[in-house]
Amino acid sequence: MTDAHRGQPLVSMRNIVKTFGDNVVLDGVDLDVYPGEVVVLIGPSGAGKSTLLRCINGLERISSGTIEVDGQQLSYQESAMNRIRSRIGMVFQAFNLFPHMTVAQNIMMAQQDVLGRSASEARQRAEELLGRVGLEEKADAYPDSLSGGQQQRVAIARALAMDPAVMLFDEPTSALDPELVGEVLHVMRELADAGMTMVVVTHEMRFARRAADRVVLMADRQIVEEGTPEQVLDNPTSDRGQAFLRQLSED
C-alpha cells in the first residue's frame, strides 16, 4: 500500500503529552493514520501504546497537544465527543460485551440509540455482521455462553455496526487462550484486506508482518521507530527498537 500516505490523514496526532499525576505516559508523540491504512503499534509494556490508542477516542484526556479525527479537532464537550466516538470503533482486550443483552442486542443498542436506526434495520445489520465474523447462529445467545474468541468477534461486529471510519484494537487477543487467537486475527486480517482503516496495539508479530502497512514501535513514552513491517521488525535502527526485538526473539 504505497499510496496509503496520500490525501488527508484520518487521524492526526501532534505533540501528544499525557500525564497521570506526576507520571508522564506519553511525551510528545506525533502520529498520522491515513484512510485504508493498517497501523500496528508494538513495544514493551508500559511504553504508552494503549494510552495513545485510548487518546484517539477520548477515553483518555490528553494533557497537551492536538488530535484531529476525520478532519475535526477532538473536543471533550459531551455531544461533540459522542458524535466523533460513533465514527471510531473500539475493540478492547477484555471484550466488554454487555452481559445482560443477547449478542444481537449488544450489536443493536448503539445503532438504535446513537444512529437512530429502527429495530429491524439494526437487527438486519447485526445478522449481516455476525455472518461476516462467522457467528450468525449466536445472535440470540448471551455473551456468557460464548468462548473468548467468539466474544471478541462479537465485539468487533458491534463496533463495525456503527460504520466507523477507523477501528481501534487494544490488545484484542491478549486475554485469549492461545488456540482462540487465530479466529480473531483472521477476522481482523479480513477487515484489513477489505480496506478498513485500523490502529492495532498487539504483541502478535505475525499479524504485524502480514497485515500492517506500517509498524510503529513505541518505547519510553515515545515513538522510536516507524516504517514498513520489514524495516521495523527486521532492520530496526534505534537502540530501544533493537533491544525490544532482541527480547522478543529470545521468548
Add this chain to the structure above:
Amino acid sequence: MTFFDNFVEYAPLFIEASWVTLRLTAVALVIAMVLGGVIAWMVMSRFGPLRWLATAYIGVIRGTPLIAQIFVLYFGISEIVKMPAFWAGALALAAHNSAYIAEIFRSGFQAVPRGLVEASRSLGMSKRKTLRRVQAPLALRTTLPVLGNQYIIAVKDSSLVSFIGMTELFQTSRNLQAQNYEPLQMYLMVSVYYLAIVLALTFVVNRLEHSLSKHRRPVEGSSGGSDGGGLRLPVWGRNRKAEGRA
C-alpha cells in the same frame, strides 16, 4: 386454651394486622427507593456540597437507633401538622431505609465494570444513555439480593412503629397479651406471621433474581443452585426441593 386453639381464634385479627404491616412497609419502601436513588446520585455527584449533605444524612441515619428516629419524626411532625400514625411511621421507616438503600445503589453502580461503561461510551452513547441501558440494569442485577435483604429487615423493623400507637402486626400481639395474659403465646404467634411474610418475600426475590440472571450460564452440579450469593431459603427448604426433584 392451647396455642393451637388461640392461633385459630386470633387468626382473623392477625391476618388483618398483617395487611397493615405489609401496606406500611410497602409505602415506606416505595418512598425509600426513590429517596435512596436521589441520595445515591448525590453521593456520587461531582458537586461537593451535594456529596457532603448526602454523606452526612447517611451517617446520621446509620448512627442513630430507628426507634429514636421514629419518635423524633412523629413528635416533630405532630408539632407542625396533625399526621396519622400510619404516615408518620411510614415516613420514619422510609427515611431510615433510604440511607441503607442509597448505599446499596451506590455499591451496585460501582460494581459495574468500568470496561462496560467505556465500551458503551466508545460507541458514542451519551452518559445518560449509558446509565439507562448499561449501568442501571447491571446495577439492579447485583443489588437485587441485597435489596431483598433490606426489604426483609424493613418488614421486621416496621414492628417498632407500634410504639407510636400504630395497630399493626406487632401492636396486635401486644394488645392481645394485655387482655389474655398469655405473653409467650402471643409473641410466638406474631413471630409466626412475621416469619411467613419474610419467607414469602424471600421466595419472590429469589424468583425475580432468577429471571433477571438468565444471561448467566447455569452452573451444573454446583452446590445448592447458588446464583449470585443473595437470599437463601432455609436449608431444609432447599433439601426438600432437591429430594422432590430426585
